[in-house]
Amino acid sequence: MQEEIDLVISEPLAGSVQYEMFRGQRNGWAMARCLVFMVFLVSCLISTVGLPVEPADEVAMQLGGVGGGRLSVEPSDLTEASRDFGRLTMSEPLAVFHPRGAEDVAALVKAAYASPGGGIRVSARGHGHSISGQAQAPGGVVVDMSHGWRAEAAERALPVYSPDLGGHYIDVWGGELWIDVLNWTLAHGGLAPRSWTDYLYLSVGGTLSNAGISGQAFHHGPQISNVYELDVVTGKGEVVTCSESNNPDLFFGALGGLGQLGIITRARIALEPAPHRVRWIRALYSNFTEFTADQERLISLQHGSRRFEYVEGFVVAAEGLINNWRSSFFSPQNPVKLSSLKHHSGVLYCLEVTKNYDDSTAGTVDQDVEALLGELNFIPGTVFTTDLPYVDFLDRVHKAELKLRDKGMWEVPHPWLNLFVPASRIADFDSGVFRGVLGSRTAGGPILIYPMNKHKWDPRSSVVTPEEDVFYLVAFLRSAVPGATDPAKSLEALERQNREILEFCDEAGIGAKQYLPNHKAQREWEAHFGERWARFARLKAEFDPRAMLATGQGIFDSPPLLAES
Ligand code: FAD
DSSP states (O other): OHHHHHHHHHTHHHHHHHHHTSTTOOSHHHHHHHHHHHHHHHHHHHHHHOOOEEOSHHHHHHTTTOOSOEEEOOHHHHHHHTOOTTOSOOOOOSEEEEOSSHHHHHHHHHHHHHSTTTOOOEEEESSOOOSSSTTOOTTSEEEETTTSOOOOGGGSOOOEEETTTTEEEEEEETTOBHHHHHHHHHHTTSEEESSOOSOSOSBHHHHHTTOOOOTTHHHHOOGGGSEEEEEEEETTSOEEEEESSSSHHHHHHHTTSTTSSEEEEEEEEEEEEOOSEEEEEEEEESOHHHHHHHHHHHHHOOSGGGSOSEEEEEEEEGGGTTTSTTOTTSSTTSOOOGGGGTTOOSEEEEEEEEEEEOTTTTTTHHHHHHHHHTTOOOOTTOEEEEEEEHHHHHTHHHHHHHHHHHTTOSSSOOOOEEEEEEGGGHHHHIIIIIIIITTTOOTTSOEEEEEEEGGGSOTTSSOOOOSSSEEEEEEEOOOOOTTOSSGGGSHHHHHHHHHHHHHHHHHTTOOOEEESOOOOSHHHHHHHHGGGHHHHHHHHHHHOTTOOBTGGGOOSOOOOOGGGO
8 A cells, every 4th residue: 555655646746736735835845744745645545435546557457446436646637627617727636536426425525524634625526617716626635526427327317206296306416417417317208407507518516506597597496496305425524415304404505505515416306398399589689678678578477388498698799799609590591681780889689588399389389489579679680590409409508619629719718707687787787897898899708698586596595696586697708819819808808807897896886796606805705695604604614614625616714735734
């Protein structure tokens, strides 16, 4: 065993640990302490849990047949775990843990909790699609939930019908990607989860730690409103099953809890019969008041054929209509009369809705869509319609991803900013931000805007939303293009605009809350949570008393690194 530890610390870690932990502290003493700490960490994990370690390929081969989790210090693992989709921060962990199941996660966390000196930082990483290092664990261990465990068909649970619930559900691994959940439930009974994100290559645990929203949220609520039960590994290393009636504090606290209370290893997700096809419709507005009035009217409709199933929208400066990465819709195949927009300079708003249908409703879908559109006030002649299979609609952003990857435009910095804005102030937001800070331009990527009904969000969850019956998501999903000729698309310019948007919201008292929040100081977090802060802090103290979990969120003081102590 000692040989393995020696291998671990002599090869790959020496360089990588320097990167984050010991940048600027290059004297031999600091390095010696680092090595001592790593020996301690690894031996603690090995002796407490009996975990195999993979310091190099030869050892990996030797350990190939060993069951249970695997602790890796391979440079490729460390590099992957040290970055995320945002490409804005990099912090390297000491090791990456690949669990085979909940018991492995529990064993690792228990070992970290038991370690003298205040615990070891542990962060679950779903698919690493955070923006600002939320799934990183500088100087600690990243638990690779998504790549570490791929359910074999024989091991996956099947959908279950519950007479009590009056519908189906499925139990899934917390690191499972939503695209895999979808494909599996479709193949087993033609079922699908009810509530989505726009992009499906995100993990169940990752989105449930935030909320998980898309255009269905106005009706079904966010994904966290569509979960019946969780298994959570707490910060003490205990696996706790929780639901509305069983350990409700942990259940609701973990939903939208930013990974602070535990690692979700199993989620029981509500399912519905999946429709076969989707009528996907977009229509343009130049008048913001009419645009938002129509959106709010549509989300107030809750019944059957008299409503759309999905309501979103986005801001399009006329200059960005064609180049926007979500605008492939306005392609030459569509009978688009862009000429009708010639006289519109400045900002336009695009309503996006869908009507689902299957064989039994195919005969009435046109009529239903016509009736719903007939009551809206978009610019005449700007309705664009596509008809496609339900799965293709749900997986639409992945198609954009593939195109961007081809152009080398996916793995670039993403200074994204997501805000929940109360409906009563959305017009002020329009004039202050879209026409003010942004100067009627949408440089850098899509800006989504759509309303949701607060009564579909359970107030017992940890997610923070504005205090109004209706609030909007406004999502600035912009990419900084390295070497861009347009200075407005540089990282610096986009980050400056984000700051200006937040300053405007503060100064104008908009009452916006960040979604996928990123705050730096604890007083900012306290302001974010508002009167919910005391409860959240109490739950943190109860379920993660050493504040070891998801330290990349930067909410609570984390266990000290050896170098700091
Ligand atoms: P990670 O980045 O891996 O983790 C996020 C946080 O959750 C970290 O703090 C991590 O420690 C914690 N965590 C991860 N797994 C677990 C677990 N099993 N248990 C407890 N904590 C855990 N969001 C929406 O709501 N709607 C959208 O439409 C949407 N579209 C997106 C499109 C793209 C292209 C991208 C990049 C992001 C999008 N998001 C959207 C945001 C996304 O939901 C969050 O960033 C989410 O956290 C990403 O999931 P992940 O699995 O990559 O999480």
